Amino acid sequence: QVQLVESGGGSVQAGDSLRLSCTASGGALSSYAVAWFRQAPGAERDFVAGAAWSGTMRNYADSVKGRFSISRDNAKNTVYLQMNNLNPEDTADYYCAAHRHPYAVARAAGEYDYWGQGTPVTVSS
16 A cells, blocks of 8 residues: 655745655555646646656646656655746645556546645745
C-alpha cells in the first residue's frame, strides 16, 4: 500500500511561483506513473500534469502548459509540480496520485490507485 503526502501549498499573489512536493512511502515510486490533479470548490477533480515512471514521458492539461512542470526523483520517492506565473484560476486543492501502470500517463482520476490528502493553493489577484 503506497501512501502519498503532498506539501508546498500556500497563498500567493498572481504571477508568483510555488513548488509542490509529493513524497511516497510503502513502495517504490518508480513502479508507478504519477500525476497531479486539482479540485476547486464545487468542481470536478481535474488532471493537471502526469509523468510516466522514468519522467521522460510527461503530459499536461492545456490550461497549464508552459507554466507548470512535473518532475520526479525516484531515488527520493518524490514527485514535484513547479507552478509558475500563477493566476487566480489556479486556486484549488492539489492532489498527488499514482497508478500501477507505470509506462503511460492517464488523465482520468478513476485510473489512479493511490491518492494523497491534498494541499491547498490560493492565488490572489
